[in-house]
Amino acid sequence: MKVFFEQYFDFHIMGEHFGEVFEAFLQNLLIFFVAAIIALIWGLVLALFRQAPGKKFIPIRVLTIAYIDVLRAVPLLIIILMISGGVPFLDFLPKDIRIPHWLGKPDPFWYGVAALVFVYGAYMAEVYRAGIEAVPSGQMEAARSLGMSHLQAMRHIIVPQAVTKVPAPMLNELISLLKDTTLVSVIAFGESVLVSREILAEQLNSSALVLTAAFFLVICLPGARLVDYLIKRNQGKMSRGAHIEVA
Protein backbone atom coordinates (compact mmCIF):
# COMPACT_ATOMS: atom_id res chain seq x y z
CA MET A 1 0.00 0.00 0.00
CA LYS A 2 2.89 2.29 0.84
CA VAL A 3 4.34 1.61 -2.61
CA PHE A 4 1.01 2.57 -4.16
CA PHE A 5 0.98 5.97 -2.45
CA GLU A 6 4.63 6.58 -3.24
CA GLN A 7 4.01 5.77 -6.90
CA TYR A 8 0.88 7.90 -7.38
CA PHE A 9 0.69 10.40 -4.51
CA ASP A 10 4.22 11.55 -3.83
CA PHE A 11 3.33 15.09 -2.71
CA HIS A 12 6.97 16.08 -2.67
CA ILE A 13 7.26 15.40 -6.42
CA MET A 14 3.89 17.06 -7.06
CA GLY A 15 4.97 20.18 -5.17
CA GLU A 16 8.34 20.33 -6.84
CA HIS A 17 6.85 20.17 -10.34
CA PHE A 18 3.56 21.99 -9.68
CA GLY A 19 4.47 25.16 -11.55
CA GLU A 20 5.84 23.28 -14.53
CA VAL A 21 2.75 21.05 -14.85
CA PHE A 22 0.36 23.97 -14.29
CA GLU A 23 1.99 26.03 -17.02
CA ALA A 24 1.76 23.05 -19.37
CA PHE A 25 -1.91 22.64 -18.45
CA LEU A 26 -2.49 26.27 -19.50
CA GLN A 27 -1.22 25.18 -22.93
CA ASN A 28 -3.97 22.51 -22.97
CA LEU A 29 -6.52 25.23 -22.20
CA LEU A 30 -5.09 27.42 -24.95
CA ILE A 31 -5.37 24.64 -27.56
CA PHE A 32 -8.86 23.97 -26.23
CA PHE A 33 -10.08 27.57 -26.59
CA VAL A 34 -8.65 28.08 -30.07
CA ALA A 35 -9.87 24.69 -31.34
CA ALA A 36 -13.29 24.99 -29.64
CA ILE A 37 -14.08 28.40 -31.13
CA ILE A 38 -13.13 27.37 -34.67
CA ALA A 39 -14.81 23.94 -34.35
CA LEU A 40 -18.08 25.48 -33.09
CA ILE A 41 -18.21 27.67 -36.22
CA TRP A 42 -17.00 24.92 -38.58
CA GLY A 43 -19.54 22.46 -37.14
CA LEU A 44 -22.41 24.91 -37.73
CA VAL A 45 -21.26 25.47 -41.32
CA LEU A 46 -21.16 21.69 -41.87
CA ALA A 47 -24.62 21.26 -40.31
CA LEU A 48 -26.07 23.95 -42.58
CA PHE A 49 -24.42 22.43 -45.66
CA ARG A 50 -25.92 19.12 -44.69
CA GLN A 51 -29.41 20.69 -44.52
CA ALA A 52 -29.04 22.59 -47.83
CA PRO A 53 -32.32 22.09 -49.75
CA GLY A 54 -33.19 20.96 -53.26
CA LYS A 55 -31.54 19.11 -56.10
CA LYS A 56 -28.78 21.56 -56.95
CA PHE A 57 -27.15 21.14 -53.53
CA ILE A 58 -26.96 17.33 -53.73
CA PRO A 59 -23.16 17.29 -54.31
CA ILE A 60 -22.61 19.53 -51.27
CA ARG A 61 -24.88 17.37 -49.13
CA VAL A 62 -23.14 14.18 -50.22
CA LEU A 63 -19.66 15.64 -49.63
CA THR A 64 -20.64 16.98 -46.22
CA ILE A 65 -22.17 13.69 -45.11
CA ALA A 66 -19.08 11.82 -46.33
CA TYR A 67 -16.81 14.23 -44.43
CA ILE A 68 -18.83 13.93 -41.21
CA ASP A 69 -19.02 10.14 -41.40
CA VAL A 70 -15.34 9.63 -42.19
CA LEU A 71 -14.00 12.07 -39.61
CA ARG A 72 -16.19 10.59 -36.89
CA ALA A 73 -15.04 7.06 -37.73
CA VAL A 74 -11.27 7.62 -37.85
CA PRO A 75 -9.34 7.84 -34.55
CA LEU A 76 -8.29 11.40 -33.71
CA LEU A 77 -4.76 10.20 -32.95
CA ILE A 78 -4.37 9.05 -36.56
CA ILE A 79 -5.55 12.42 -37.87
CA ILE A 80 -3.05 14.24 -35.63
CA LEU A 81 -0.17 12.00 -36.76
CA MET A 82 -1.20 12.25 -40.43
CA ILE A 83 -1.27 16.06 -40.35
CA SER A 84 1.98 16.43 -38.41
CA GLY A 85 3.82 13.71 -40.31
CA GLY A 86 2.69 14.63 -43.82
CA VAL A 87 1.59 18.24 -44.27
CA PRO A 88 5.13 19.70 -43.94
CA PHE A 89 6.15 17.63 -46.97
CA LEU A 90 3.39 18.98 -49.25
CA ASP A 91 5.55 21.48 -51.07
CA PHE A 92 2.73 22.76 -53.32
CA LEU A 93 1.39 24.55 -50.24
CA PRO A 94 2.89 27.88 -49.14
CA LYS A 95 5.43 27.52 -46.33
CA ASP A 96 3.22 29.43 -43.84
CA ILE A 97 0.58 26.73 -44.15
CA ARG A 98 2.93 23.75 -44.32
CA ILE A 99 4.88 24.84 -41.23
CA PRO A 100 2.67 27.40 -39.45
CA HIS A 101 4.17 29.62 -36.75
CA TRP A 102 1.22 32.00 -36.40
CA LEU A 103 0.84 34.16 -33.29
CA GLY A 104 4.16 32.93 -31.96
CA LYS A 105 2.92 29.36 -31.43
CA PRO A 106 5.03 26.49 -32.86
CA ASP A 107 3.82 24.22 -35.65
CA PRO A 108 2.77 21.23 -33.44
CA PHE A 109 0.28 23.57 -31.73
CA TRP A 110 -1.38 24.40 -35.05
CA TYR A 111 -1.27 20.80 -36.32
CA GLY A 112 -3.06 19.81 -33.12
CA VAL A 113 -5.63 22.59 -33.46
CA ALA A 114 -6.26 21.64 -37.10
CA ALA A 115 -6.80 17.95 -36.25
CA LEU A 116 -9.12 18.78 -33.35
CA VAL A 117 -11.14 21.21 -35.51
CA PHE A 118 -11.46 18.69 -38.36
CA VAL A 119 -12.70 15.92 -36.08
CA TYR A 120 -14.72 17.90 -33.54
CA GLY A 121 -16.27 19.97 -36.34
CA ALA A 122 -17.82 16.71 -37.54
CA TYR A 123 -19.05 15.74 -34.05
CA MET A 124 -20.47 19.19 -33.45
CA ALA A 125 -22.19 19.23 -36.85
CA GLU A 126 -24.18 16.23 -35.65
CA VAL A 127 -25.12 18.02 -32.43
CA TYR A 128 -26.33 21.05 -34.41
CA ARG A 129 -28.23 18.76 -36.78
CA ALA A 130 -30.05 17.13 -33.89
CA GLY A 131 -30.94 20.64 -32.69
CA ILE A 132 -32.15 21.75 -36.12
CA GLU A 133 -34.21 18.60 -36.58
CA ALA A 134 -35.77 19.10 -33.17
CA VAL A 135 -37.39 22.33 -34.36
CA PRO A 136 -40.89 21.39 -35.56
CA SER A 137 -41.07 21.33 -39.38
CA GLY A 138 -44.05 23.68 -39.23
CA GLN A 139 -41.63 26.46 -38.28
CA MET A 140 -39.76 26.14 -41.58
CA GLU A 141 -42.99 25.83 -43.54
CA ALA A 142 -44.45 28.90 -41.84
CA ALA A 143 -41.30 30.92 -42.50
CA ARG A 144 -41.21 29.89 -46.16
CA SER A 145 -44.89 30.73 -46.54
CA LEU A 146 -44.11 34.25 -45.32
CA GLY A 147 -41.83 34.57 -48.35
CA MET A 148 -38.48 33.96 -46.64
CA SER A 149 -35.80 32.07 -48.56
CA HIS A 150 -34.42 28.81 -47.08
CA LEU A 151 -31.33 30.69 -45.90
CA GLN A 152 -33.35 33.51 -44.34
CA ALA A 153 -35.60 30.99 -42.60
CA MET A 154 -32.54 29.20 -41.24
CA ARG A 155 -30.92 32.43 -40.15
CA HIS A 156 -33.95 34.02 -38.45
CA ILE A 157 -36.25 31.16 -37.45
CA ILE A 158 -34.58 27.72 -37.29
CA VAL A 159 -31.02 28.28 -36.04
CA PRO A 160 -32.03 30.61 -33.16
CA GLN A 161 -34.43 27.93 -31.90
CA ALA A 162 -32.04 25.05 -32.61
CA VAL A 163 -29.26 26.74 -30.64
CA THR A 164 -31.35 26.65 -27.45
CA LYS A 165 -31.53 22.86 -27.73
CA VAL A 166 -27.84 22.12 -28.13
CA PRO A 167 -26.02 23.38 -24.99
CA ALA A 168 -26.09 20.10 -23.04
CA PRO A 169 -24.82 17.75 -25.79
CA MET A 170 -22.44 20.46 -27.02
CA LEU A 171 -20.95 20.83 -23.55
CA ASN A 172 -20.31 17.08 -23.57
CA GLU A 173 -18.39 17.48 -26.82
CA LEU A 174 -16.40 20.37 -25.34
CA ILE A 175 -15.43 18.29 -22.31
CA SER A 176 -14.20 15.53 -24.66
CA LEU A 177 -12.35 18.14 -26.71
CA LEU A 178 -10.55 19.44 -23.64
CA LYS A 179 -9.46 15.93 -22.66
CA ASP A 180 -8.37 15.11 -26.20
CA THR A 181 -5.99 18.10 -26.29
CA THR A 182 -3.60 15.75 -24.41
CA LEU A 183 -3.24 13.70 -27.61
CA VAL A 184 -1.26 16.57 -29.12
CA SER A 185 1.59 15.40 -26.86
CA VAL A 186 2.44 12.70 -29.42
CA ILE A 187 3.71 15.36 -31.82
CA ALA A 188 5.94 16.83 -29.12
CA PHE A 189 3.88 19.86 -28.14
CA GLY A 190 4.72 20.79 -24.55
CA GLU A 191 1.33 20.29 -22.92
CA SER A 192 0.65 18.72 -19.53
CA VAL A 193 0.80 15.01 -20.40
CA LEU A 194 4.08 15.43 -22.26
CA VAL A 195 5.59 17.30 -19.32
CA SER A 196 4.37 14.78 -16.75
CA ARG A 197 5.60 11.85 -18.85
CA GLU A 198 8.99 13.52 -18.90
CA ILE A 199 8.85 13.67 -15.10
CA LEU A 200 7.78 10.02 -15.05
CA ALA A 201 10.82 9.07 -17.12
CA GLU A 202 13.18 11.06 -14.88
CA GLN A 203 11.82 10.06 -11.48
CA LEU A 204 10.22 6.68 -12.29
CA ASN A 205 7.11 8.01 -10.51
CA SER A 206 3.55 8.66 -11.72
CA SER A 207 2.65 11.45 -9.30
CA ALA A 208 2.98 14.18 -11.93
CA LEU A 209 0.43 12.34 -14.08
CA VAL A 210 -1.93 12.25 -11.11
CA LEU A 211 -1.43 15.98 -10.66
CA THR A 212 -2.29 16.54 -14.34
CA ALA A 213 -5.38 14.38 -13.93
CA ALA A 214 -6.38 16.56 -10.98
CA PHE A 215 -6.23 19.70 -13.12
CA PHE A 216 -8.56 18.06 -15.65
CA LEU A 217 -10.90 16.95 -12.87
CA VAL A 218 -11.18 20.50 -11.56
CA ILE A 219 -12.38 21.73 -14.96
CA CYS A 220 -14.31 18.71 -16.26
CA LEU A 221 -16.26 17.61 -13.17
CA PRO A 222 -18.22 20.88 -12.81
CA GLY A 223 -18.70 20.76 -16.57
CA ALA A 224 -20.26 17.29 -16.36
CA ARG A 225 -22.54 18.44 -13.49
CA LEU A 226 -23.59 21.43 -15.60
CA VAL A 227 -24.54 19.07 -18.42
CA ASP A 228 -26.76 17.08 -16.03
CA TYR A 229 -28.37 20.28 -14.78
CA LEU A 230 -29.05 21.53 -18.31
CA ILE A 231 -30.60 18.20 -19.34
CA LYS A 232 -32.84 18.23 -16.28
CA ARG A 233 -33.93 21.82 -16.90
CA ASN A 234 -34.73 20.99 -20.51
CA GLN A 235 -36.81 17.99 -19.45
CA GLY A 236 -38.64 20.20 -16.98
CA LYS A 237 -39.59 22.56 -19.80
CA MET A 238 -40.72 19.72 -22.04
CA SER A 239 -42.88 17.99 -19.43
CA ARG A 240 -44.50 21.12 -18.03
CA GLY A 241 -47.85 20.26 -19.64
CA ALA A 242 -47.78 16.82 -18.08
CA HIS A 243 -47.22 18.28 -14.64
CA ILE A 244 -50.35 20.37 -14.89
CA GLU A 245 -52.37 17.32 -15.88
CA VAL A 246 -51.11 15.37 -12.87
CA ALA A 247 -51.83 18.23 -10.50
Added chain:
Amino acid sequence: MFSKTRLVALMAVLLVGLVAVVVAGCGGGGSSSSSETTATEESAEGGGETLTVGSDIPYPPFEQKASGGGYTGFDVELMEAIGKEIGREPEFIDSSFETIFRDVAQGKFEAVMSAATITEEREKVVAFSLPYYLSEQAILVKEGSDIKGLADLKGRVVAAQQGTTGLELGKEKAEASELRPYPEGPDADNALKAGTVEAVIIDAPVAKQQAEELGGIEIVEKVPTDETYGIAVEKGNTELIEQINEGLKKAIADGSYTKVYEKWFKEAPPLEALEKAIEEAESK
Protein backbone atom coordinates in the same frame (compact mmCIF):
# COMPACT_ATOMS: atom_id res chain seq x y z
CA MET B 1 -31.94 7.22 -48.61
CA PHE B 2 -31.49 3.70 -47.23
CA SER B 3 -34.51 1.66 -46.35
CA LYS B 4 -34.32 -0.19 -43.06
CA THR B 5 -33.80 -3.68 -44.54
CA ARG B 6 -31.00 -2.47 -46.80
CA LEU B 7 -29.31 -0.86 -43.82
CA VAL B 8 -29.53 -4.11 -41.87
CA ALA B 9 -28.08 -6.01 -44.84
CA LEU B 10 -25.19 -3.53 -45.09
CA MET B 11 -24.44 -3.87 -41.38
CA ALA B 12 -24.49 -7.65 -41.71
CA VAL B 13 -21.97 -7.55 -44.58
CA LEU B 14 -19.69 -5.20 -42.62
CA LEU B 15 -19.88 -7.43 -39.55
CA VAL B 16 -19.01 -10.57 -41.51
CA GLY B 17 -16.05 -8.75 -43.11
CA LEU B 18 -14.85 -7.55 -39.71
CA VAL B 19 -15.04 -11.03 -38.21
CA ALA B 20 -13.10 -12.44 -41.18
CA VAL B 21 -10.35 -9.85 -40.72
CA VAL B 22 -10.12 -10.46 -36.97
CA VAL B 23 -9.95 -14.23 -37.40
CA ALA B 24 -7.30 -13.95 -40.12
CA GLY B 25 -5.30 -11.51 -37.94
CA CYS B 26 -5.39 -13.80 -34.91
CA GLY B 27 -4.31 -16.78 -37.00
CA GLY B 28 -1.30 -14.88 -38.36
CA GLY B 29 -0.31 -13.58 -34.92
CA GLY B 30 -0.59 -17.03 -33.36
CA SER B 31 1.64 -18.74 -35.89
CA SER B 32 4.34 -16.05 -35.71
CA SER B 33 4.54 -16.23 -31.93
CA SER B 34 4.88 -19.99 -32.02
CA SER B 35 7.80 -19.72 -34.45
CA GLU B 36 9.38 -17.22 -32.06
CA THR B 37 9.40 -19.71 -29.20
CA THR B 38 11.04 -22.38 -31.33
CA ALA B 39 13.72 -19.88 -32.31
CA THR B 40 14.57 -19.08 -28.69
CA GLU B 41 14.50 -22.75 -27.79
CA GLU B 42 16.96 -23.49 -30.54
CA SER B 43 19.30 -20.71 -29.45
CA ALA B 44 19.18 -22.03 -25.90
CA GLU B 45 20.65 -25.33 -27.03
CA GLY B 46 24.39 -25.85 -27.09
CA GLY B 47 27.12 -25.86 -24.45
CA GLY B 48 26.81 -24.54 -20.95
CA GLU B 49 24.03 -23.68 -18.54
CA THR B 50 21.39 -21.25 -19.86
CA LEU B 51 21.61 -17.61 -18.74
CA THR B 52 18.27 -15.83 -19.17
CA VAL B 53 18.66 -12.19 -20.29
CA GLY B 54 15.83 -9.66 -20.49
CA SER B 55 15.98 -7.06 -23.25
CA ASP B 56 13.58 -4.58 -24.85
CA ILE B 57 13.68 -5.67 -28.50
CA PRO B 58 13.92 -4.06 -31.04
CA TYR B 59 16.41 -1.25 -30.42
CA PRO B 60 18.77 -1.57 -33.40
CA PRO B 61 21.68 -1.91 -33.65
CA PHE B 62 21.85 -3.02 -30.00
CA GLU B 63 19.13 -5.65 -30.19
CA GLN B 64 16.85 -6.70 -33.02
CA LYS B 65 15.18 -9.77 -34.51
CA ALA B 66 17.50 -11.96 -36.57
CA SER B 67 16.33 -12.81 -40.09
CA GLY B 68 16.56 -16.56 -39.40
CA GLY B 69 14.62 -16.35 -36.12
CA GLY B 70 15.96 -15.54 -32.65
CA TYR B 71 17.64 -12.25 -31.81
CA THR B 72 20.82 -10.48 -32.79
CA GLY B 73 22.58 -7.14 -32.32
CA PHE B 74 25.55 -5.69 -30.44
CA ASP B 75 24.19 -6.55 -26.99
CA VAL B 76 23.18 -10.07 -28.03
CA GLU B 77 26.50 -10.96 -29.67
CA LEU B 78 28.56 -9.38 -26.89
CA MET B 79 26.56 -11.38 -24.34
CA GLU B 80 27.24 -14.51 -26.36
CA ALA B 81 30.97 -13.70 -26.33
CA ILE B 82 30.87 -13.12 -22.57
CA GLY B 83 28.87 -16.34 -22.15
CA LYS B 84 31.53 -18.28 -24.01
CA GLU B 85 34.20 -16.97 -21.62
CA ILE B 86 32.24 -18.02 -18.53
CA GLY B 87 30.59 -21.18 -19.87
CA ARG B 88 26.99 -19.92 -19.93
CA GLU B 89 24.62 -19.89 -22.91
CA PRO B 90 22.57 -16.65 -23.00
CA GLU B 91 18.89 -16.84 -23.88
CA PHE B 92 17.33 -13.44 -24.67
CA ILE B 93 13.77 -12.74 -23.59
CA ASP B 94 11.87 -9.79 -25.10
CA SER B 95 10.61 -7.53 -22.32
CA SER B 96 9.24 -4.01 -21.83
CA PHE B 97 11.87 -1.47 -20.76
CA GLU B 98 9.59 0.29 -18.29
CA THR B 99 9.36 -2.79 -16.06
CA ILE B 100 12.63 -4.50 -16.97
CA PHE B 101 14.57 -3.61 -13.78
CA ARG B 102 11.67 -4.59 -11.54
CA ASP B 103 11.43 -7.90 -13.41
CA VAL B 104 15.12 -8.76 -12.95
CA ALA B 105 14.91 -7.76 -9.29
CA GLN B 106 12.03 -10.22 -8.90
CA GLY B 107 13.89 -13.00 -10.69
CA LYS B 108 11.88 -13.17 -13.93
CA PHE B 109 15.25 -13.44 -15.70
CA GLU B 110 18.80 -13.45 -14.40
CA ALA B 111 20.22 -10.41 -16.19
CA VAL B 112 19.23 -7.33 -18.20
CA MET B 113 21.15 -6.25 -21.26
CA SER B 114 19.16 -3.65 -23.12
CA ALA B 115 21.37 -0.65 -23.97
CA ALA B 116 20.65 0.38 -20.38
CA THR B 117 22.47 3.40 -18.95
CA ILE B 118 23.90 2.94 -15.45
CA THR B 119 22.12 5.49 -13.22
CA GLU B 120 21.92 6.06 -9.48
CA GLU B 121 18.15 5.62 -9.54
CA ARG B 122 18.49 2.19 -11.15
CA GLU B 123 21.37 1.16 -8.88
CA LYS B 124 18.93 1.42 -5.97
CA VAL B 125 16.94 -1.48 -7.47
CA VAL B 126 19.53 -3.64 -9.24
CA ALA B 127 23.30 -4.26 -9.35
CA PHE B 128 25.20 -3.24 -12.50
CA SER B 129 28.22 -4.86 -14.15
CA LEU B 130 31.26 -2.88 -15.26
CA PRO B 131 30.45 -0.55 -18.19
CA TYR B 132 30.53 -2.26 -21.57
CA TYR B 133 29.65 0.67 -23.82
CA LEU B 134 30.27 4.43 -23.75
CA SER B 135 27.20 6.40 -24.67
CA GLU B 136 27.75 9.03 -27.33
CA GLN B 137 25.19 11.49 -28.64
CA ALA B 138 25.08 12.73 -32.22
CA ILE B 139 23.73 15.98 -33.68
CA LEU B 140 21.72 15.18 -36.80
CA VAL B 141 20.86 17.93 -39.30
CA LYS B 142 19.59 18.24 -42.86
CA GLU B 143 22.37 17.99 -45.43
CA GLY B 144 23.77 21.45 -46.20
CA SER B 145 22.53 22.97 -42.93
CA ASP B 146 24.53 25.86 -41.41
CA ILE B 147 24.49 24.04 -38.05
CA LYS B 148 27.95 22.55 -37.54
CA GLY B 149 27.67 21.30 -33.98
CA LEU B 150 26.31 21.69 -30.47
CA ALA B 151 27.40 25.34 -30.25
CA ASP B 152 25.25 26.33 -33.26
CA LEU B 153 22.02 25.07 -31.69
CA LYS B 154 21.47 28.35 -29.84
CA GLY B 155 18.08 29.83 -30.74
CA ARG B 156 17.15 26.90 -32.99
CA VAL B 157 14.27 24.41 -32.87
CA VAL B 158 15.79 21.10 -31.70
CA ALA B 159 14.20 17.66 -31.27
CA ALA B 160 15.10 14.62 -29.16
CA GLN B 161 13.46 11.47 -27.84
CA GLN B 162 11.52 11.58 -24.59
CA GLY B 163 13.34 10.31 -21.50
CA THR B 164 16.72 9.99 -23.24
CA THR B 165 20.21 11.31 -22.62
CA GLY B 166 19.89 13.30 -25.84
CA LEU B 167 17.05 15.33 -24.37
CA GLU B 168 19.04 15.96 -21.17
CA LEU B 169 22.02 17.10 -23.23
CA GLY B 170 19.75 19.46 -25.17
CA LYS B 171 18.32 20.92 -21.95
CA GLU B 172 21.73 21.44 -20.40
CA LYS B 173 23.90 22.55 -23.28
CA ALA B 174 21.97 23.44 -26.43
CA GLU B 175 20.28 26.79 -25.49
CA ALA B 176 17.69 25.94 -28.16
CA SER B 177 14.75 28.31 -28.61
CA GLU B 178 12.51 25.26 -28.44
CA LEU B 179 13.30 21.67 -27.45
CA ARG B 180 10.74 19.13 -28.60
CA PRO B 181 10.62 15.71 -26.92
CA TYR B 182 9.13 13.21 -29.38
CA PRO B 183 7.76 9.92 -28.01
CA GLU B 184 9.83 7.86 -30.48
CA GLY B 185 13.20 8.59 -32.08
CA PRO B 186 12.04 8.11 -35.70
CA ASP B 187 9.33 10.79 -35.16
CA ALA B 188 12.10 13.28 -34.44
CA ASP B 189 13.99 12.24 -37.58
CA ASN B 190 10.82 12.62 -39.64
CA ALA B 191 10.33 16.13 -38.24
CA LEU B 192 13.90 16.91 -39.25
CA LYS B 193 13.29 15.69 -42.81
CA ALA B 194 10.01 17.66 -42.91
CA GLY B 195 11.85 20.81 -41.86
CA THR B 196 9.78 21.49 -38.74
CA VAL B 197 12.88 21.09 -36.56
CA GLU B 198 16.44 22.07 -37.44
CA ALA B 199 18.43 19.47 -35.52
CA VAL B 200 17.98 16.20 -33.62
CA ILE B 201 20.07 15.00 -30.67
CA ILE B 202 20.01 11.20 -30.40
CA ASP B 203 22.18 8.16 -29.57
CA ALA B 204 25.06 8.09 -32.04
CA PRO B 205 24.59 4.52 -33.38
CA VAL B 206 20.89 5.18 -33.91
CA ALA B 207 21.68 8.47 -35.67
CA LYS B 208 24.15 6.73 -37.93
CA GLN B 209 21.65 4.11 -38.96
CA GLN B 210 18.87 6.68 -39.54
CA ALA B 211 21.16 8.87 -41.66
CA GLU B 212 22.08 5.88 -43.82
CA GLU B 213 18.51 4.67 -44.18
CA LEU B 214 16.64 7.95 -44.69
CA GLY B 215 19.22 9.93 -46.68
CA GLY B 216 19.26 13.73 -46.87
CA ILE B 217 20.32 14.02 -43.23
CA GLU B 218 23.81 13.85 -41.75
CA ILE B 219 25.70 13.76 -38.45
CA VAL B 220 27.65 16.99 -37.85
CA GLU B 221 29.01 16.34 -34.36
CA LYS B 222 29.32 13.51 -31.89
CA VAL B 223 29.21 14.50 -28.24
CA PRO B 224 30.60 12.12 -25.62
CA THR B 225 28.58 11.94 -22.40
CA ASP B 226 29.53 10.64 -18.96
CA GLU B 227 27.04 7.85 -19.35
CA THR B 228 27.86 4.18 -19.80
CA TYR B 229 25.78 1.09 -20.47
CA GLY B 230 25.87 -1.85 -18.07
CA ILE B 231 24.42 -5.31 -17.57
CA ALA B 232 22.03 -5.46 -14.61
CA VAL B 233 21.37 -8.40 -12.28
CA GLU B 234 19.37 -8.91 -9.12
CA LYS B 235 20.86 -7.01 -6.19
CA GLY B 236 23.00 -9.27 -4.07
CA ASN B 237 23.81 -11.73 -6.86
CA THR B 238 27.52 -10.91 -6.59
CA GLU B 239 28.58 -14.25 -7.99
CA LEU B 240 26.93 -13.63 -11.37
CA ILE B 241 28.13 -10.02 -11.51
CA GLU B 242 31.71 -11.12 -10.88
CA GLN B 243 31.40 -13.78 -13.58
CA ILE B 244 30.02 -11.30 -16.09
CA ASN B 245 32.72 -8.73 -15.26
CA GLU B 246 35.40 -11.33 -15.70
CA GLY B 247 33.87 -12.48 -19.01
CA LEU B 248 33.63 -8.90 -20.25
CA LYS B 249 37.28 -8.19 -19.43
CA LYS B 250 38.36 -11.38 -21.17
CA ALA B 251 36.26 -10.52 -24.23
CA ILE B 252 37.92 -7.10 -24.40
CA ALA B 253 41.41 -8.58 -23.93
CA ASP B 254 41.11 -11.34 -26.56
CA GLY B 255 39.59 -9.06 -29.23
CA SER B 256 36.14 -10.62 -29.45
CA TYR B 257 34.68 -7.33 -28.06
CA THR B 258 36.37 -5.41 -30.88
CA LYS B 259 35.04 -7.86 -33.45
CA VAL B 260 31.44 -7.52 -32.31
CA TYR B 261 31.76 -3.71 -31.97
CA GLU B 262 33.13 -3.31 -35.49
CA LYS B 263 30.45 -5.58 -36.91
CA TRP B 264 27.57 -3.51 -35.48
CA PHE B 265 28.95 0.05 -35.37
CA LYS B 266 31.22 -0.10 -38.44
CA GLU B 267 34.06 1.61 -36.58
CA ALA B 268 36.82 0.75 -34.11
CA PRO B 269 35.81 0.76 -30.44
CA PRO B 270 37.21 3.52 -28.16
CA LEU B 271 39.09 0.90 -26.11
CA GLU B 272 41.27 3.32 -24.13
CA ALA B 273 38.32 5.37 -22.95
CA LEU B 274 36.35 2.23 -22.15
CA GLU B 275 39.20 0.77 -20.10
CA LYS B 276 39.47 4.05 -18.23
CA ALA B 277 35.74 3.95 -17.49
CA ILE B 278 36.08 0.35 -16.28
CA GLU B 279 38.97 1.33 -13.98
CA GLU B 280 36.93 4.21 -12.57
CA ALA B 281 33.95 1.92 -11.96
CA GLU B 282 36.19 -0.65 -10.24
CA SER B 283 37.75 1.90 -7.92
CA LYS B 284 34.28 2.90 -6.64
